[in-house]
Amino acid sequence: MHNIDIKDLYEEILTKKIKDEKSFFYFCSYVPVEIIHASSYKPVRFILDSMQFLHSDEVIPKYICPYLKTAVEFFIKNNLKEKNIIFTDGCDSSRRIFEVFKELNFTKKYFYLKIPFNENPQDVLFFKSELQKLFLLLNGKIDLEKLNESINLYNSGRKKLYQIFNNKSQNLKSSFKFYLNSLFQLMDIEDFINLDIDFTNQKNEIQNKFYLFSTVYPLNFIEYIESLGINIEYDDSCFGEKNLSLIELNKDDPLTSISEYYLKREGCVRKREIDKKLENLIQRYKNKNLKGVIIYNLKYCDPLIFFIPMIKEKLNEEKIPLLMIEDDFTMNIKGQIRTRIEAFLEMMI
Amino acid sequence: MNFNISKVKPVYLKKIFSKKFLYPLIYQVLLQILRPDDIGKVSIKFSLDLIKKNFSKNSKVIMVNVFTPTEIFFALNTFPILPEVASAVSANFSISDSALFESDDILFSKDSCSVHRNLIGLIKMGFLPTPNYVFTTDKPCHSAVHSFYLISKFYGGEYFVIDIPEEETEENLNYLSKKLEDTFIFLSKELKIKNPYKNLLNAINLSNETRKYMIEINELRKKKVLIDGRKFLGYLGMTFSALGSTYGRDFFKLLRDNLKKLYEQGFELPVKKKLYWLHLGPYFKTDFFDYLYKKGAYIVFEETSNVYWDEFDLKDPFKSIAKKLINFKIFSNLEERYKTTIKAINDYKVDGVIIFNQWGCRQGAGSSYLLRKKLIDYGIPCIIIDGDLVDESNFPKEQNKTRVEGFLEVIE
Numbered sequence: 001m002h003n004i005d006i007k008d009l010y011e012e013i014l015t016k017k018i019k020d021e022k023s024f025f026y027f028c029s030y031v032p033v034e035i036i037h038a039s040s041y042k043p044v045r046f047i048l049d050s051m052q053f054l055h056s057d058e059v060i061p062k063y064i065c066p067y068l069k070t071a072v073e074f075f076i077k078n079n080l081k082e083k084n085i086i087f088t089d090g091c092d093s094s095r096r097i098f099e100v101f102k103e104l105n106f107t108k109k110y111f112y113l114k115i116p117f118n119e120n121p122q123d124v125l126f127f128k129s130e131l132q133k134l135f136l137l138l139n140g141k142i143d144l145e146k147l148n149e150s151i152n153l154y155n156s157g158r159k160k161l162y163q164i165f166n167n168k169s170q171n172l173k174s175s176f177k178f179y180l181n182s183l184f185q186l187m188d189i190e191d192f193i194n195l196d197i198d199f200t201n202q203k204n205e206i207q208n209k210f211y212l213f214s215t216v217y218p219l220n221f222i223e224y225i226e227s228l229g230i231n232i233e234y235d236d237s238c239f240g241e242k243n244l245s246l247i248e249l250n251k252d253d254p255l256t257s258i259s260e261y262y263l264k265r266e267g268c269v270r271k272r273e274i275d276k277k278l279e280n281l282i283q284r285y286k287n288k289n290l291k292g293v294i295i296y297n298l299k300y301c302d303p304l305i306f307f308i309p310m311i312k313e314k315l316n317e318e319k320i321p322l323l324m325i326e327d328d329f330t331m332n333i334k335g336q337i338r339t340r341i342e343a344f345l346e347m348m349i
Numbered sequence: 350m351n352f353n354i355s356k357v358k359p360v361y362l363k364k365i366f367s368k369k370f371l372y373p374l375i376y377q378v379l380l381q382i383l384r385p386d387d388i389g390k391v392s393i394k395f396s397l398d399l400i401k402k403n404f405s406k407n408s409k410v411i412m413v414n415v416f417t418p419t420e421i422f423f424a425l426n427t428f429p430i431l432p433e434v435a436s437a438v439s440a441n442f443s444i445s446d447s448a449l450f451e452s453d454d455i456l457f458s459k460d461s462c463s464v465h466r467n468l469i470g471l472i473k474m475g476f477l478p479t480p481n482y483v484f485t486t487d488k489p490c491h492s493a494v495h496s497f498y499l500i501s502k503f504y505g506g507e508y509f510v511i512d513i514p515e516e517e518t519e520e521n522l523n524y525l526s527k528k529l530e531d532t533f534i535f536l537s538k539e540l541k542i543k544n545p546y547k548n549l550l551n552a553i554n555l556s557n558e559t560r561k562y563m564i565e566i567n568e569l570r571k572k573k574v575l576i577d578g579r580k581f582l583g584y585l586g587m588t589f590s591a592l593g594s595t596y597g598r599d600f601f602k603l604l605r606d607n608l609k610k611l612y613e614q615g616f617e618l619p620v621k622k623k624l625y626w627l628h629l630g631p632y633f634k635t636d637f638f639d640y641l642y643k644k645g646a647y648i649v650f651e652e653t654s655n656v657y658w659d660e661f662d663l664k665d666p667f668k669s670i671a672k673k674l675i676n677f678k679i680f681s682n683l684e685e686r687y688k689t690t691i692k693a694i695n696d697y698k699v700d701g702v703i704i705f706n707q708w709g710c711r712q713g714a715g716s717s718y719l720l721r722k723k724l725i726d727y728g729i730p731c732i733i734i735d736g737d738l739v740d741e742s743n744f745p746k747e748q749n750k751t752r753v754e755g756f757l758e759v760i761e
């Protein structure tokens with residue numbers, strides 16, 4: 001499978017998924033795909049390539065999350081209606097986008113998932129009861145056996161991906177790894193587990209390996225920076241590699257297992273455990289012998305805006321080179337990105 | 350006398366604030382400078398006592414966001430600081446320009462709510478003391494969840510978030526009320542407060558009393574346009590900060606008395622067009638509102654003045670507070686905002702609606718375009734004013750005046 005092939009495959013499946021009545025879309029990594037799957041729906045993470053905002057500006061202000069805005073733009077442009085979608089209160093933009101989707105009739109079956117910031121036993125219980133409501137809405141009943149099966153399937157998918165990513169001898173191109181991960185979030189899990197992956201021509205030839213920190217970035221970002229001589233060895237974003245940790249399944253109470261997992265895994269910038277997060281970052285950085293950290297700073301993403309000062313301070317302290325690229329998901333500043341990356345690479349030599 | 354507090358260095362202010370014996374004098378000086386009315390005097394007294402308590406040696410500084418119930422903190426003999434309110438006040442004293450400038454060094458972005466950027470600058474500059482504890486709810490927005498976390502990491506203070514569920518179910522009420530009570534118990538132990546529950550009942554009583562005056566005020570305002578609603582955007586500071594204290598009770602009682610007197614005297618403002626105002630408004634000095642008055646347009650009611658909660662139950666205070674928090678109707682979702690607006694339109698015979706969009710406020714502005722459309726479909730003229738609560742440079746005053754002019758012409 002060529003780099004181009006995997007990208008084509010991604011686009012082909014996405015087109016099908018958008019039409020599929022059984023698709024259940026989501027935007028946030030706190031959404032438990034296992035419950036969607038156990039309810040005989042197909043979980044699909046909705047992410048698109050960068051695009052210009054031509055229609056969405058009429059329904060939402062400029063300063064709403066551009067990642068979510070691309071979805072609004074796409075729905076309006078393609079006259080999509082009545083899709084199954086799970087929203088979360090992950091951030092303020094995501095809370096309001098939920099209303100926009102509802103109001104514009106973009107939704108058919110939908111759920112608004114409340115995620116607590118706290119992770120104490122009572123919060124795990126609270127989140128569990130939210131998950132229960134979701135399961136009931138989607139499936140009509142709580143089917144623990146089915147849920148156990150789905151958890152095992154997704155764990156297998158995560159394991160497969162983890163092994164590929166961590167197989168040193170393979171040293172894969174970051175764009176290839178990125179599309180593989182995106183496929184994992186898009187395809188039917190059974191198909192992903194059985195996917196025969198061809199690694200020919202996917203070897204990374206770039207010496208400069210970096211750590212990417214972000215919430216969400218457009219699909220073409222990784223390819224673009226790769227073309228400029230940057231290989232992303234570790235993707236620390238909302239849907240990045242850290243999400244490949246496995247669910248510790250208690251077969252008698254899988255809902256608690258899921259609740260614990262999604263609330264307590266390393267997760268994203270929304271988590272209030274910055275020290276642990278920064279510790280993990282530094283450790284990975286050192287273990288992987290990387291050259292620097294790149295932050296894709298998604299404009300108008302509050303959790304990221306307020307997180308950056310802390311990460312910046314830590315990287316300074318550790319004398320780790322940092323390049324911040326601010327973009328609004330449109331990649332309109334490609335020229336600027338090129339100049340900054342060239343300067344950054346020059347500084348490293 | 351012309352006195353510009355923005356020219357005074359925070360370190361000198363701190364020195365002055367740490368000397369308790371100076372407070373009576375400061376109070377008299379402020380009365381001379383500001384020449385406040387009766388209710389203004391209460392808020393000055395409130396502010397000075399808040400400063401005295403929080404800037405004195407060995408005091409425990411508690412910061413809370415606008416939705417954290419202040420009753421439980423007054424019950425613990427503390428005087429919680431609301432940095433978001435302080436941020437708005439600082440704009441009124443022209444301090445926000447420098448605070449925003451200072452916060453740019455920390456945040457590297459101007460794309461989030463300026464209220465929160467500003468408050469980070471205020472702490473950095475020393476206008477706000479370093480907290481010992483910071484508490485925030487996850488409503489109305491997540492800005493405080495993030496900015497308070499940054500404060501606790503950069504400047505100190507133990508950090509707590511109170512998660513507010515979406516729906517009022519028995520399970521959710523129990524979850525939240527337990528959280529509130531745990532917070533209360535934790536702090537009463539930390540601060541070594543004896544009899545905290547007895548104090549709590551007192552605070553709850555005061556809060557209930559205040560609520561009663563607030564409702565009476567709203568009822569009086571239904572009858573006649575007795576007061577310019579812009580003032581209520583400022584009084585909101587007291588609603589957020591002083592519930593559960595005698596200051597809150599006295600403030601709203603006096604306000605009720607004043608309005609009642611005006612009503613009895615047959616007074617009414619020269620109103621030609623009645624406006625309902627959603628969200629907050631600019632807190633820096635601006636003649637934008639004078640422009641409205643000149644056109645005979647007055648704010649007759651505001652989203653933030655809605656008293657949407659029931660009286661607290663003294664037998665179950667935490668559960669009643671939880672109920673209030675879950676059912677909040679200001680800065681709420683599209684559906685709730687629409688409903689409360691329609692109710693206000695009918696109750697206050699409103700001719701037009703103004704939605705103020707704060708730059709970077711994803712939660713407030715996110716569905717505002719759709720709200721505007723729904724209101725227009727309902728048959729009420731509605732306009733969105735884009736601007737900023739504390740950053741004057743981000744408030745296109747002239748452009749907004751022109752837009753409002755067109756809007757007022759539409760209202761008949």
Ligand code: SF4
Pocket residue numbers: 065066067068090091092093094215216238298300301302303304
């Ligand atoms: S966390 Fe950031 S990237 Fe994710 S939805 Fe919210 S604003 Fe967008």
Ligand code: SF4
Pocket residue numbers: 433462463464465489490491492493680707709710711712713
């Ligand atoms: S203006 Fe909006 S973002 Fe800012 S504090 Fe208020 S609700 Fe939060």
